[in-house]
Amino acid sequence: QVQLVQSGADVKKPGSSVKVSCKTSGGAFSTYAINWVRQAPGQGLEWMGGLIPIFEKPDYAQKFQGRLTIIADESTSTAFMELNSLTSEDTAVYYCARGGSRYSGNYALFQWGQGTLVTVSS
Amino acid sequence: EIVLTQSPGTLSLSPGERATLSCRATETISSDSLAWYQQKPGQAPRLLIHRASNRATGIPDRFSASGSGTDFTLTISRLEPEDFAVYYCQQYGDSEFTFGPGTKVDIK
Numbered sequence: 001q002v003q004l005v006q007s008g009a010d011v012k013k014p015g016s017s018v019k020v021s022c023k024t025s026g027g028a029f030s031t032y033a034i035n036w037v038r039q040a041p042g043q044g045l046e047w048m049g050g051l052i053p054i055f056e057k058p059d060y061a062q063k064f065q066g067r068l069t070i071i072a073d074e075s076t077s078t079a080f081m082e083l084n085s086l087t088s089e090d091t092a093v094y095y096c097a098r099g100g101s102r103y104s105g106n107y108a109l110f111q112w113g114q115g116t117l118v119t120v121s122s
Numbered sequence: 123e124i125v126l127t128q129s130p131g132t133l134s135l136s137p138g139e140r141a142t143l144s145c146r147a148t149e150t151i152s153s154d155s156l157a158w159y160q161q162k163p164g165q166a167p168r169l170l171i172h173r174a175s176n177r178a179t180g181i182p183d184r185f186s187a188s189g190s191g192t193d194f195t196l197t198i199s200r201l202e203p204e205d206f207a208v209y210y211c212q213q214y215g216d217s218e219f220t221f222g223p224g225t226k227v228d229i230k
Contacts, residue, residue, distance in 0.1 A: 035219070
C-alpha cells in the first residue's frame with residue numbers, strides 16, 4: 001500500500017522560504033507523478049505544481065512561477081516543495097499527492113500525504 | 123488555464139436522499155481527465171472518481187459520475203451519514219491542473 005508521509009508543521013517569517021518534504025513508500029517512485037496542492041484556512045484546494053521524477057521537469061501553476069521549486073530525490077523516494085518570498089497569504093496546509101504512472105497517463109491524485117501546516121507570521 | 127465552476131455551492135439533504143453535483147469547465151477537458159474528491163474536516167482529500175466516470179479503489183457503488191467535454195456530474199444515490207462532506211472536481215488534462223471551488227453537502 002502506497003503511503004506518503006510529509007514533514008511536520010512549520011512557522012516562517014514573511015519574506016523567508018519554506019521547504020516541505022514528502023516521502024513515498026510501498027510503491028514505485030520515479031515513474032509516478034508527484035503533485036503539490038495547498039489549502040488556505042477555510043478555503044478550497046489549489047494545485048501548485050507537479051513532477052514525474054524520472055523526467056526531472058516540473059510543471060508549475062502560473063501563479064507560483066518564479067518562487068516555487070519542486071524536486072525529487074530518487075535515492076530516498078522523497079519529493080520536496082520549496083516556496084520563496086512568503087507572505088501571510090501563503091499560510092495554508094500543503095499536501096503532496098501521487099498521480100498515476102507515466103505509462104497510464106492518468107494523473108488523477110490517487111494517494112495523498114497527511115498535509116503540512118505552514119504558518120507565515122511575523 | 124481551465125476554470126472549473128461547481129454547483130450548487132451548498133446542498134442540504136437528508137440521509138437516504140440522492141445528491142447530484144455539477145462541475146462545468148470553461149473549455150473541453152481532454153481525455154475526460156476529470157476527477158472528483160471528497161474532503162472531510164481536518165482530513166486530506168480522497169479520490170472518488172477518475173477519468174470522469176471510473177470509481178477509485180474501495181469507493182462504494184453509490185458514488186457514480188458521468189460527463190464529457192465541459193459538463194460533468196457526480197451522483198450519490200443514497201446519502202449515508204459519512205457522505206456529508208465537501209466535494210471537489212479537478213481537471214488534469216491541461217498542463218496546469220485546476221480544482222473547482224467545491225460543493226458542500228450538509229445535513230438538512
